[in-house]
Amino acid sequence: MPELPEVETVVRGLRPNLLNKKIVSFWTDTPKLIKNKSVDQFVSEIKNKKIINVRRRAKNIIVDFEGGYSLLVHLKMTGHFIFAKWKIEKGKMLPVSDGSVREKVNGYIRAIFTLDDKRMLGFSDLRKFGKMISGPTEMIEAEIGKFGTEAPTIDFKELKTVLNASGRKIKQVLLDQTKIAGLGNIYADEVLWKSKIHPETVSRSLSDKEIKMLLKSIHEILALAIELGGSSISDYRNVEGAAGRYALDTLVYKREGQLCRRCKMPIKKMKIAGRTARYCPKCQIRR
Numbered sequence: 001m002p003e004l005p006e007v008e009t010v011v012r013g014l015r016p017n018l019l020n021k022k023i024v025s026f027w028t029d030t031p032k033l034i035k036n037k038s039v040d041q042f043v044s045e046i047k048n049k050k051i052i053n054v055r056r057r058a059k060n061i062i063v064d065f066e067g068g069y070s071l072l073v074h075l076k077m078t079g080h081f082i083f084a085k086w087k088i089e090k091g092k093m094l095p096v097s098d099g100s101v102r103e104k105v106n107g108y109i110r111a112i113f114t115l116d117d118k119r120m121l122g123f124s125d126l127r128k129f130g131k132m133i134s135g136p137t138e139m140i141e142a143e144i145g146k147f148g149t150e151a152p153t154i155d156f157k158e159l160k161t162v163l164n165a166s167g168r169k170i171k172q173v174l175l176d177q178t179k180i181a182g183l184g185n186i187y188a189d190e191v192l193w194k195s196k197i198h199p200e201t202v203s204r205s206l207s208d209k210e211i212k213m214l215l216k217s218i219h220e221i222l223a224l225a226i227e228l229g230g231s232s233i234s235d236y237r238n239v240e241g242a243a244g245r246y247a248l249d250t251l252v253y254k255r256e257g258q259l260c261r262r263c264k265m266p267i268k269k270m271k272i273a274g275r276t277a278r279y280c281p282k283c284q285i286r287r
């Protein structure tokens with residue numbers, strides 16, 4: 001599933017392409033992508049309005065239009081945006097190959113936004129779990145209001161408050177988007193390994209020194225992942241169709257059985273509240 005660095009990469013890719021443009025038409029063969037209304041109502045809210053901002057909140061992409069309307073998109077498991085060319089005739093969509101887009105990417109296009117500069121932005125989604133919600137900006141703000149502090153900008157005081165308030169395992173707290181927004185399974189494993197904290201450590205038992213390490217790891221790893229364009233564990237691609245490079249070289253994620261990059265002990269995996277955690281049994285001591 002795309003995590004914060006991937007969604008941030010998408011937002012940074014979309015922003016210069018969408019700012020000051022208008023959506024002039026919309027096509028979909030998967031109406032269930034649109035969560036709160038009919039396709040016609042959806043189109044009436046997003047069509048012919050100048051795009052004034054493209055931003056991210058947690059793992060949501062938000063496009064703001066003039067006149068106080070917004071569009072929220074969640075990529076879920078396999079969603080991604082891609083600029084390419086398609087021909088839409090009598091409700092049917094046909095890819096037009098321009099040599100720059102892989103056929104696999106074109107194969108799962110579920111929706112296409114056509115802009116007033118004639119460019120086409122497709123939404124590819126193999127699993128069809130993606131979600132789009134349109135409406136007044138205040139409604140979209142309410143939708144994203146439930147998320148915790150953004151992980152890339154959280155400070156020591158905020159992180160300590162969140163961690164001290166919970167008797168759950170640290171891995172669970174890091175994944176709880178209402179507490180800290182933007183860390184998913186990949187980056188939670190990465191930051192815990194980097195901070196030498198066992199994933200089952202009780203959150204409120206962390207010392208100030210450990211919280212400082214954790215904070216530093218969160219900031220460093222997310223910054224690096226954003227710089228590398230995110231991870232492409234699943235179908236994730238940036239808006240030009242390229243894969244992210246972070247996952248080529250993870251610290252601990254998906255490295256079970258391989259040697260710890262610090263101490264050469266084999267990396268182990270365990271289940272915590274239904275999610276798989278990878279950790280080093282020597283560097284990340286359980287206590």
Ligand SMILES: [Zn+2]
Pocket residue numbers: 260261262263264265280281282283284
């Ligand atoms: Zn180790």
